[in-house]
Amino acid sequence: MQIDVFNGDADGICALLQLRFAHPCKTQLITGVKRDINLLSKVQATKGDKITVLDISLAKNHQDAIRLLEQGVDIFYVDHHLIKIIPKHPNLKTLINMDSNVCTSLLMNQFLQGEFYQWGVVGAFGDNMSLTVIKAIEGFCLNDRELKALKQLGVCINYNAYGRSVEDLHIAPDVLYQKLSAYKSPFEFMADTPKLYQQLVSNYEADMACATKISANYDDDTVAVYEFPDTMWARRVNGVFANNLANQFPDRAHAILSLNTEDNSYQVSVRSPLNNKWGADELCSSFSTGGGRKSAAGINYLKKEERSLFIQRFKDKYR
Ligand SMILES: [Mn+2]
Secondary structure (H helix, E strand, O other), X not given: OEEEEEOOOHHHHHHHHHHHHHOOOOEEEEOOOOOOOOHHHHOOOOOOOEEEEEOOOOOOOHHHHHHHHHOOOEEEEEEOOOOOOOOOOOOEEEEEOOOOOOOHHHHHHHHOOOOOHHHHHHHHHHOXXXXXXXXXXXXXXXXXXXXXXXXXXXXXXXXXXXXXXXXXXXXXXHHHHHHHOOOOOHXXXXXXXXXXXXHHHHHHHHHHHHHOOOOOOEEOOOEEEEEEOOOHHHHHHHHHHHHHHHHHOOOOEEEEEEEEOOOOEEEEEEEOOOOOOOOHHHHHHOOOOEXXXXXXXXXXXXXXXXXXXXXXXXXXXXX
């Protein structure tokens, strides 16, 4: 059996779309909300099964990867999240690159030599890769109007994956993947299913309109901190709002603290300055439930009493 395990965001979905267009087969899909990264723990497999894992940290899934490898399962692992030592195993094939100008969709595009690069571009826009990086990828051939359309699609597919649980999402990521997999070109998708495409766009715009009404709790030249309430739109919008702030203020680092009233904690999204992409992973990893990449990282459960400690470390990091 083939099992495809992928992050439910645009980067995960677009990496898998490219791979399955190039190598179609019947697969079992395992995915979740963007922050649900311990996806390998959900996998039950037996000797001879093949698993593809896309866009979730191998460091965070290390134990389950070893469990499956020891069972005689073959794993193909493609990712760009922080890992110190990549494990070696005869059944494990990895394509891992932690450069901040790389994402999983771009690694897949390279692997497939640009065959379905348009979906690679969509995934890369979802992960907030720069225009310079995207224009340099293998196979690239788009005019500015097409590029703009793919950007909007990437942002909206990515946006759909944000929420505390799949119940917060407008469309479950596995369902969205299956719908998109009918279109080898994203332009066909946008032209062919205007209803679903428009739905993705309007969901995004409605939540962004709510977010832009919130002003910063603290800001100076180097950092800005926002706090969001515990509502469905806020649970969906926080990461993307952080990306937008990063684009708008490229010399400033941003943190969004989203309240979780259930356990009196915050979910934190951090973006390092776009013009100096470093430190977000280190900052977040200094808290027990934190992790991510140099440019974008987060903390799942920041206790309310750790709020000022976090803000202090955040300011110190980027001052
Ligand atoms: Mn990614």
